Amino acid sequence: MPLALNVNGAVCPLPEDLDPSTPLLWVLRDTLGLVGTKYGCGQGLCGACTVHLNGQPMRSCVLPVAAAAGSRITTIEGLDPAGAHPVQKAWCELDVPQCGYCQAGQIMSAAALLAKNAAPDDAAIDAAMAGNLCRCGTYLRIREGIKRASALAAGGKEAVS
Amino acid sequence: MKTSSSLGRRRFLKLSGLAGAGLVLGSYLRFTGDAFAIEVRGAAEAAPAGARLGAFVRIAPDGRVFIAAHVPEIGQGVRTSLPMIVAEELEVDWRSVTVEPVPLDRAFSRQSAGGSNTTPANFLPLRRAGATARVMLVEAAARTWGVPAAECRAESGAVVHTPTDRRLGYGELVALAATLPTPPAESVPLKDPRDYKIIGRRIGGVDNPSIVTGRPLFGIDQTLPGLLHAVYVKCPVFGGKVVSADLDAVKKLPGVVDAFVIEGTRNLNGLMPGVAIVAKSTWAAFQARRSLTVTWDEGPRANDSWDGLVREAREALGRPGQQTPRNEGDVTVAIAGAAKTVEAEYVYPFLGHTNLEPQNCTAHFRDGALELWAPTQNPGGGQRMIAETLGLAPEKIRVNITRIGGGFGRRLESDFMVEAAAIAMKVAAPVKLAWTREDDMRHDHYRPGGVHRLRGAVGQDGALLAWDARFATFGNVSGRPGSGAGISGNEFPAHFLRDYRQEMSVLECGIPMGYWRAPGSSTLAWVTQCFFDELAQAAGADPYRYRLKLLENPLQPKPPRGGFDPGRMRGVLVDAAERAGWDGPALPRGRGRGIAFYFSHRGYFAIVAEVTVSPAGALTVDRVVASGDVGSPIVNPSGADNQVVGSVVDGLSAAWVQSDDVKDGRVVAGNFDAHPILRMPAAPKVVEVRLIQTDNPPTGLGEPALPPLAPAVCNAIFAATGKRVRSLPIASVDLSWS
Ligand code: FES
Ligand code: FES
Numbered sequence: 036m037p038l039a040l041n042v043n044g045a046v047c048p049l050p051e052d053l054d055p056s057t058p059l060l061w062v063l064r065d066t067l068g069l070v071g072t073k074y075g076c077g078q079g080l081c082g083a084c085t086v087h088l089n090g091q092p093m094r095s096c097v098l099p100v101a102a103a104a105g106s107r108i109t110t111i112e113g114l115d116p117a118g119a120h121p122v123q124k125a126w127c128e129l130d131v132p133q134c135g136y137c138q139a140g141q142i143m144s145a146a147a148l149l150a151k152n153a154a155p156d157d158a159a160i161d162a163a164m165a166g167n168l169c170r171c172g173t174y175l176r177i178r179e180g181i182k183r184a185s186a187l188a189a190g191g192k193e194a195v196s
Numbered sequence: 197m198k199t200s201s202s203l204g205r206r207r208f209l210k211l212s213g214l215a216g217a218g219l220v221l222g223s224y225l226r227f228t229g230d231a232f233a234i235e236v237r238g239a240a241e242a243a244p245a246g247a248r249l250g251a252f253v254r255i256a257p258d259g260r261v262f263i264a265a266h267v268p269e270i271g272q273g274v275r276t277s278l279p280m281i282v283a284e285e286l287e288v289d290w291r292s293v294t295v296e297p298v299p300l301d302r303a304f305s306r307q308s309a310g311g312s313n314t315t316p317a318n319f320l321p322l323r324r325a326g327a328t329a330r331v332m333l334v335e336a337a338a339r340t341w342g343v344p345a346a347e348c349r350a351e352s353g354a355v356v357h358t359p360t361d362r363r364l365g366y367g368e369l370v371a372l373a374a375t376l377p378t379p380p381a382e383s384v385p386l387k388d389p390r391d392y393k394i395i396g397r398r399i400g401g402v403d404n405p406s407i408v409t410g411r412p413l414f415g416i417d418q419t420l421p422g423l424l425h426a427v428y429v430k431c432p433v434f435g436g437k438v439v440s441a442d443l444d445a446v447k448k449l450p451g452v453v454d455a456f457v458i459e460g461t462r463n464l465n466g467l468m469p470g471v472a473i474v475a476k477s478t479w480a481a482f483q484a485r486r487s488l489t490v491t492w493d494e495g496p497r498a499n500d501s502w503d504g505l506v507r508e509a510r511e512a513l514g515r516p517g518q519q520t521p522r523n524e525g526d527v528t529v530a531i532a533g534a535a536k537t538v539e540a541e542y543v544y545p546f547l548g549h550t551n552l553e554p555q556n557c558t559a560h561f562r563d564g565a566l567e568l569w570a571p572t573q574n575p576g577g578g579q580r581m582i583a584e585t586l587g588l589a590p591e592k593i594r595v596n597i598t599r600i601g602g603g604f605g606r607r608l609e610s611d612f613m614v615e616a617a618a619i620a621m622k623v624a625a626p627v628k629l630a631w632t633r634e635d636d637m638r639h640d641h642y643r644p645g646g647v648h649r650l651r652g653a654v655g656q657d658g659a660l661l662a663w664d665a666r667f668a669t670f671g672n673v674s675g676r677p678g679s680g681a682g683i684s685g686n687e688f689p690a691h692f693l694r695d696y697r698q699e700m701s702v703l704e705c706g707i708p709m710g711y712w713r714a715p716g717s718s719t720l721a722w723v724t725q726c727f728f729d730e731l732a733q734a735a736g737a738d739p740y741r742y743r744l745k746l747l748e749n750p751l752q753p754k755p756p757r758g759g760f761d762p763g764r765m766r767g768v769l770v771d772a773a774e775r776a777g778w779d780g781p782a783l784p785r786g787r788g789r790g791i792a793f794y795f796s797h798r799g800y801f802a803i804v805a806e807v808t809v810s811p812a813g814a815l816t817v818d819r820v821v822a823s824g825d826v827g828s829p830i831v832n833p834s835g836a837d838n839q840v841v842g843s844v845v846d847g848l849s850a851a852w853v854q855s856d857d858v859k860d861g862r863v864v865a866g867n868f869d870a871h872p873i874l875r876m877p878a879a880p881k882v883v884e885v886r887l888i889q890t891d892n893p894p895t896g897l898g899e900p901a902l903p904p905l906a907p908a909v910c911n912a913i914f915a916a917t918g919k920r921v922r923s924l925p926i927a928s929v930d931l932s933w934s
Contacts, residue, residue: 054450054479061479065425070417071410073601075552076633077482080868083552111410123408130400130834133842134271135407135414136552136601142408161877168868170552170602171271172845174879176838 043113055101082167125184133171247374249329259367270603273835285326312797312896336373398834415571433861451480497706509647509668517699522685525695530662534653548640553601555612559620578610605711634866641710644681658735678709717796721903725792760795776804788915792907799900813932827892847905849874
């Protein structure tokens with residue numbers, strides 16, 4: 036039976052000839068055209084491919100698509116398409132990205148962290164984000180960004196950009 | 197298998213969560229042109245064309261302003277900072293500006309991103325570009341009203357006739373303005389920096405809204421109708437060639453469209469021989485390569501190893517250097533008569549760039565012409581290499597420049613572009629070449645490793661008397677150092693010390709070398725500023741004041757060619773020391789402060805690092821204080837600060853955990869397990885940046901903050917533990933103490 040995925044709230048039937056062991060990452064990118072989720076290592080080492088599976092952060096590069104069928108998948112495109120999620124807003128406010136390549140994964144990890152810990156301290160942030168590499172070294176702004184997102188989610192006033 | 201291009205627009209919008217969100221979508225459609233295929237697909241309403249005023253400025257009839265971003269964006273912020281310069285002189289509100297990508301085009305003089313050159317090379321020309329357009333718009337308004345231009349002023353995207361307060365928007369004026377003669381660039385009046393409204397403001401990156409919502413931006417994100425996906429398999433030994441490959445077996449694999457051998461050239465930085473596999477998806481191509489069997493001719497360098505190269509280097513260091521970049525005074529005599537001498541060997545490994553976006557390039561060959569979508573720092577170089585290697589006329593090669601997932605110098609090389617071009621020329625469809633992470637780590641153009649032997653002498657009174665340095669470095673050709681592998685005669689304390697010698701020998705090896713962020717400087721700063729610390733210690737002097745004292749006494753009153761301005765360097769050194777509390781209470785054992793400075797890419801930087809080393813040897817970098825002088829103004833302080841903090845983290849990562857071992861002619865590490873880069877928990881807790889705005893023209897920030905980081909940290913480790921780190925990475929050095 037052909038597989039179907041539930042991505043960003045839409046049901047997506049997959050082509051019949053799709054190898055069910057294909058990592059979710061490549062199905063998102065090449066089959067569904069959702070290229071916001073990034074390839075960095077293909078081995079679960081860099082976090083660039085992080086998506087949410089039923090709200091949990093997952094490395095989509097090591098997750099066979101068959102194992103993702105039946106779960107609610109959220110990609111960076113679906114986090115909030117208007118960019119209004121507190122993490123997205125904080126990222127823009129603080130100008131977190133440099134090259135930006137890691138940031139989809141960073142944002143998905145950060146959003147998952149805040150969903151279960153609304154006000155993480157430095158240690159909790161470092162622990163939750165340790166799987167996401169940033170080659171450009173934006174870690175300090177990411178720490179700040181998560182705190183800012185936490186404040187925004189708690190109803191904090193938006194800073195003027 | 198279905199490719200993304202077979203999805204209808206409606207389907208794409210739905211998946212991307214944008215269904216029925218036409219307005220939202222519109223506001224994100226900042227990119228026009230076919231470089232961004234998916235966005236174009238959604239772009240129902242293209243921006244009205246309007247008219248162009250010079251190469252950089254286009255104004256739509258509705259007053260929207262489009263400014264060309266002509267330099268590749270690698271994270272250094274130029275897609276934001278350069279248009280800010282144009283917008284400032286054009287007198288428009290930043291809100292009305294849309295930044296447009298442009299392909300490689302002769303209309304722009306220089307479209308490469310490297311050497312921290314972009315700001316110094318563009319600051320004046322872009323001000324003039326904006327001012328020229330402004331002058332033409334003012335002239336158009338004056339003609340419309342029949343008044344002298346001198347009675348008119350530009351303001352917020354409009355021209356105002358001052359005596360009567362009449363007002364015409366740029367959108368209404370642009371059609372006429374575009375027909376007027378362009379005034380000579382040198383003649384247009386430039387704004388007084390005191391009146392700047394955009395330059396000097398913290399402005400977020402123009403692509404941030406797209407980045408945080410996952411819009412396609414990067415090279416690897418390119419999608420075209422009918423796109424095929426390729427991998428390119430090269431010999432694991434640098435310089436190796438294909439003898440034979442079992443192509444038939446690969447062609448039978450699911451999703452594979454074609455497989456062929458590319459003979460390639462002998463240029464280690466060009467099109468190396470290999471096997472291309474073209475498939476319907478990236479994954480099918482990645483899978484197929486696992487089944488590929490190739491017989492390689494590994495060539496003459498199959499026995500190269502880092503251990504062997506270090507052995508050779510040490511032998512070479514026992515002999516006088518092949519070259520002597522500087523020999524002042526008489527170091528032999530000075531050292532013989534000195535009260536104290538110090539000798540040390542410093543060694544650092546080869547190091548890849550590990551951009552987070554692996555190398556990739558999309559190419560389409562049709563009707564004798566080639567079009568590329570390339571994440572390249574050097575589009576012109578790529579075009580040239582393709583033209584020369586594949587025999588195409590440069591006019592037949594269009595290069596679209598995508599956003600880039602990390603540069604660091606890696607993408608000044610054009611190997612991935614010429615590979616994509618060579619593959620595309622054999623395939624009747626557009627094709628995206630994607631390197632695996634393993635390809636990327638094992639086929640880089642590495643920062644050259646090196647071995648230094650230094651001798652120095654201090655007098656009874658502690659005065660520095662002599663510096664005698666010998667450097668064994670590497671090149672692919674005998675006698676010629678690889679990219680970033682050389683040394684000049686200008687390394688500090690040259691120009692501050694009478695008896696100074698620098699020798700160099702270049703050893704041949706087969707490892708491709710390339711520029712790595714702050715080429716040369718990133719390693720030479722570590723060697724020279726650490727050894728200088730050893731001499732301060734021998735002199736019984738404070739490492740900060742020992743530096744300062746020398747900087748106060750240059751041999752010549754004016755900075756010599758290749759040297760730096762001692763006054764500007766003292767400025768940053770004193771600032772960093774004071775802000776770091778250098779003279780504050782002494783730190784307990786196991787904690788330490790270290791200081792270093794360096795001049796590179798026209799920029800002056802001093803860094804104080806504060807570290808903790810546990811008795812077991814675990815290192816924590818608690819605080820980094822960085823002071824820089826890159827002139828003024830700072831175009832975008834947010835981007836500038838991001839560059840400096842990023843350089844600190846990058847410099848720390850490179851010095852602490854990164855290296856590339858070479859065995860049997862190949863790089864050993866293939867992924868981030870064997871070649872780690874710094875993770876968030878190891879990043880400094882605090883980085884404090886200050887840019888001193890001196891009255892000097894603005895220079896670049898992509899590189900100069902990085903070099904002093906490693907020596908500052910290693911000098912701090914010494915202060916904490918009494919142990920000198922003389923080989924990198926720091927992680928391979930035992931820092932335990934008791
Ligand atoms: S690409 Fe999945 S963790 Fe790196
Ligand atoms: S911003 Fe470049 S890798 Fe993180």
